[in-house]
Amino acid sequence: MSFDKPWGNYLLDAIVETRAPESISFWPQTLAWQLIFILIVISALKKGYRSWKNYQDNAYRREALAWLALCSLSNEGDVRQLPTLLRKTAILANDLCRHNENSTTKSALAIEQRHEINKLTGHSWATWLDKHCLKTQFSQKTVIISASSRTNEELLTQLAYLPKLELSDEHFIEALKQLYLQIELWIKYHNLSDESQQENLGVQT
Numbered sequence: 001m002s003f004d005k006p007w008g009n010y011l012l013d014a015i016v017e018t019r020a021p022e023s024i025s026f027w028p029q030t031l032a033w034q035l036i037f038i039l040i041v042i043s044a045l046k047k048g049y050r051s052w053k054n055y056q057d058n059a060y061r062r063e064a065l066a067w068l069a070l071c072s073l074s075n076e077g078d079v080r081q082l083p084t085l086l087r088k089t090a091i092l093a094n095d096l097c098r099h100n101e102n103s104t105t106k107s108a109l110a111i112e113q114r115h116e117i118n119k120l121t122g123h124s125w126a127t128w129l130d131k132h133c134l135k136t137q138f139s140q141k142t143v144i145i146s147a148s149s150r151t152n153e154e155l156l157t158q159l160a161y162l163p164k165l166e167l168s169d170e171h172f173i174e175a176l177k178q179l180y181l182q183i184e185l186w187i188k189y190h191n192l193s194d195e196s197q198q199e200n201l202g203v204q205t
Helices: 031-057 059-070 076-080 082-101 104-119 122-131 152-158 170-189
Strands: none
Touching: 031 059, 059 082, 059 170, 076 082, 082 104, 082 152, 082 170, 122 152, 152 170
C-alpha cells in the first residue's frame, strides 16, 4: 500500500515557504549617522584612556592609603612614620605632576620643587599642605586641652622627634586620630597641578 501524497495537511502543499531575512547590520546606513557613530566611538575610547591613565597616575595614592590603613596608632614605630609618609606622598605627587607636563624645563622645575618640599618645616610645611588640599586643616590652630595634646601642626612637625609618645593618654591619642584623618584626606584629595584647586579631584581605586 502506498500514498500518492506525503503525509500531512494537503492544504499546505501550495504554500511557498518565505525566505528568512538576512542578518541586520548595526552599521549606520547614512553618512551622517556613520560620522556620529565614529565620533561616539572616539569619545568613548578617549574617556576610557583618561580613566586608565588617571588610575595609573594615582597608584602612589593607593599605596600610601594602603600603608596608612595598616598603621596602628598603638604602635610607636608606625606612629612616628606618619610625617614621613606624608612627605614622601607630597614629593611623589610633585614629581608625577611635573612629569605629566612633559617638558625639559618643567622636569628641572620638578627637581627644584622637590628640594623646596624637603626643606619645608613647621608652619610653612603645614601651610603648604593646606594650600594644595582644600579639605585639610594642618595649619589651623586648635585649643590645647592638656599638656599631652597637640595641634595637627605640632604633631606633624614634632612627632618623629618627641622623646616619648604618650600612647596611653586619651588626649594624645585623640590628637593622633585627628592627624591621621588629616593625612588621609590630604593623600586622597591633594592637587598640585592647579593652584586654583579642584575639589572634585581624588583617588580612584
